[in-house]
Amino acid sequence: MHDPAVSGTSRWSELLTPTYSAATTTLCLGVALFAFNGFLVSTSLPTAVREIGGLELISWAFTIYLVLSIVGGASGALLKARLGARTALVGSALVFLAGTLIAAFASSMTEVLVGRALQGLGEGIIAAICYALIPELFPSRLVARVFGAEAVVWAVAAFGGPLISGLLTEQLSWRAAFLVNVPLALIFIALVLRIVPKSSGGVQLMSVPFLRLSAIGSGIMLVALASIMQAVLLQVLFVAGAAILLASVVAFDRRSATPLFPSDAFALNSVVGIGLWIVLLMPVAQAATSVYLVMTLQELWGYGPTKAGAFNATFAIAWSLCAILVANLHDPRHRAWMIRLGPTLLVAGLATIVLGFSMNMALVVMLGQILIGTGFGVCWGFVSQTVMESARSGERDRASALLPTLQSAGYAIGAAVAGLAANAAGYPAATTPEALRDATITIFIVSTVIGLGAMAAGYALRQKRKAHVAVEL
CATH class of the missing domain: 1.20.1250.20 (MFS general substrate transporter like domains)
Known part of the structure; x- marks a missing residue:
């Protein structure tokens, strides 16, 4: 017995038909925001440091982004359920856009870190909700092709990101490399407003599990700190502490009235x-x-x-x-x-x-x-x-x-x-x-x-x- 939706044939060109083209573009652009941003920043940030100082903080520009993106991603499903996918995506894209502008016009590394934190939070939510939308916007027979299209975006970003960022940094400024995200984010918002329907239930009152989200952030921060520790004993302690903290979050989440994860996670x-x-x-x-x-x-x-x-x-x-x-x-x-x-x-x-x-x-x-x-x-x-x-x-x-x-x-x-x-x-x-x-x-x-x-x-x-x-x- 085979489900036609699963076993039916499909073509790549179907992703570009009027039925699915806007959804395909939107989800791939959500991936592009994450992919290109990483390569743009890693290429241009050393030049930024030489201009505004703060070399001792450069690793934190990546650590803070990672920690906040994971916290944002962990809250993505909850935000989608309570606010609706459309509101949550537009809101998180605006947070990402604000972070981009703060980082691009920063006069110190402290301001860059604030911008990177907002970028990470916004992009984490965007990535999580875009994944959650895949089975809603596409039939099962096209899902593998959607992941294939997203893999192409990653490959393009791996080559194009450093090239674009390098040229802009050398010919204009490192700030121009950061600002590449602005038109991408604006196009993404426009597409979301076009293809993602409004939530039929309206915005619901939301009980945010701040304790669990803070624990997730703390656990990932311990992991990040472990990776830069020189003493092996400290590394072991930090990794073990992170493992205990994150496992506790999963265990507590299963008994919560507002779960972040599926009940059978892990x-x-x-x-x-x-x-x-x-x-x-x-x-x-x-x-x-x-x-x-x-x-x-x-x-x-x-x-x-x-x-x-x-x-x-x-x-x-x-x-x-x-x-x-x-x-x-x-x-x-x-x-x-x-x-x-x-x-x-x-x-x-x-x-x-x-x-x-x-x-x-x-x-x-x-x-x-x-x-x-x-x-x-x-x-x-x-x-x-x-x-x-x-x-x-x-x-x-x-x-x-x-x-x-x-x-x-x-x-x-x-x-x-x-x-x-x-x-x-x-x-x-x-x-x-x-x-x-x-x-x-x-x-x-x-x-x-x-x-x-x-x-x-x-x-x-x-x-x-x-x-x-x-x-x-």
Whole structure:
């Protein structure tokens, strides 16, 4: 027995038909705000620091953004339910726009940090609600294609973001690079007002779970602080404290009258719970390549910034290309295989990077990067869709909105764990190529072990999904 909505055929061109084109553009633009903003800021901020000072605060421009984006994402489903998607999206876009203007016209790093905090809060809410809108605006047969289109946006941002920001910073000013977000945000607001209907129930009185949101922010802040600590003991304590705090939030949330998460979040006996573990653990495992790969290529093999950046971008290219290719799959059995294959390729890719550094062969390391990107590309859309469609009655918004938030949290946790492994292996103190290579190998061995958890969850999800479908039938 097959649901026609699931197994029916579809074409990429259908996303551009009058029925879906505005929705496709809106959701992709929501992703573009997040993607381009990251690359624009990372490229132009060093120049800003040279002009207005505050070098000692530069890392906080990224940390505060990350923490507030995760807090905003955690509240996205609640805001959508209480305010309506249209009001929540326009409001959060205005917050993002205000943050952009404050940062662009800042005269000190303190003002930049205020702007980045508002950017993070607004963008976190936008990303969460855009995810929650996907199953509302598109039939099931098109969902994988929507994720494929978003992957293309990320790939374009990975290449175009640094290029645009670099040219604007060099030819005009770093402020011009920040201001690229202004027209994007205004177009996004206009599209939201056009395609997202007003809430039929009006604005509801809202009880905001400030304690839980503050605890989430504090937990992610502990993770971020752990990633910059030099003492291994402090790193361990901060990561352990974050884990306890975040686990407590999830446990308390299940008993709350105003939950932020689906009731079976991270439960090992449900499709949603297992799926969320995959969404968390895959970025945790992959984060080491984002933090240490470019640096190691430069220090170990003498790569310049451009060459090392292009090397690292093979991950995004592989993700995008594979996401486009597998979006043509409609058979649920094939999608289940992709969910298993994705984490398996992640582990294979990380192990290949270990092998590449052991053999001192750059091409082998690049192969590992491509395998990791392929792993994300073949499974990410299907894992996300499975979580969305398997959520319990009335919980689809919370399950969908949690996906991008959890992905960001995974990268933050992964960066901290990679930093802990790096310090324990002596990476910062490495003075010879051999010492640097050995420390790098240790970092990626730890990442490979974490990836095994994601792989186990991928295989468990297939079995749980079979049981879930059997019960429904």
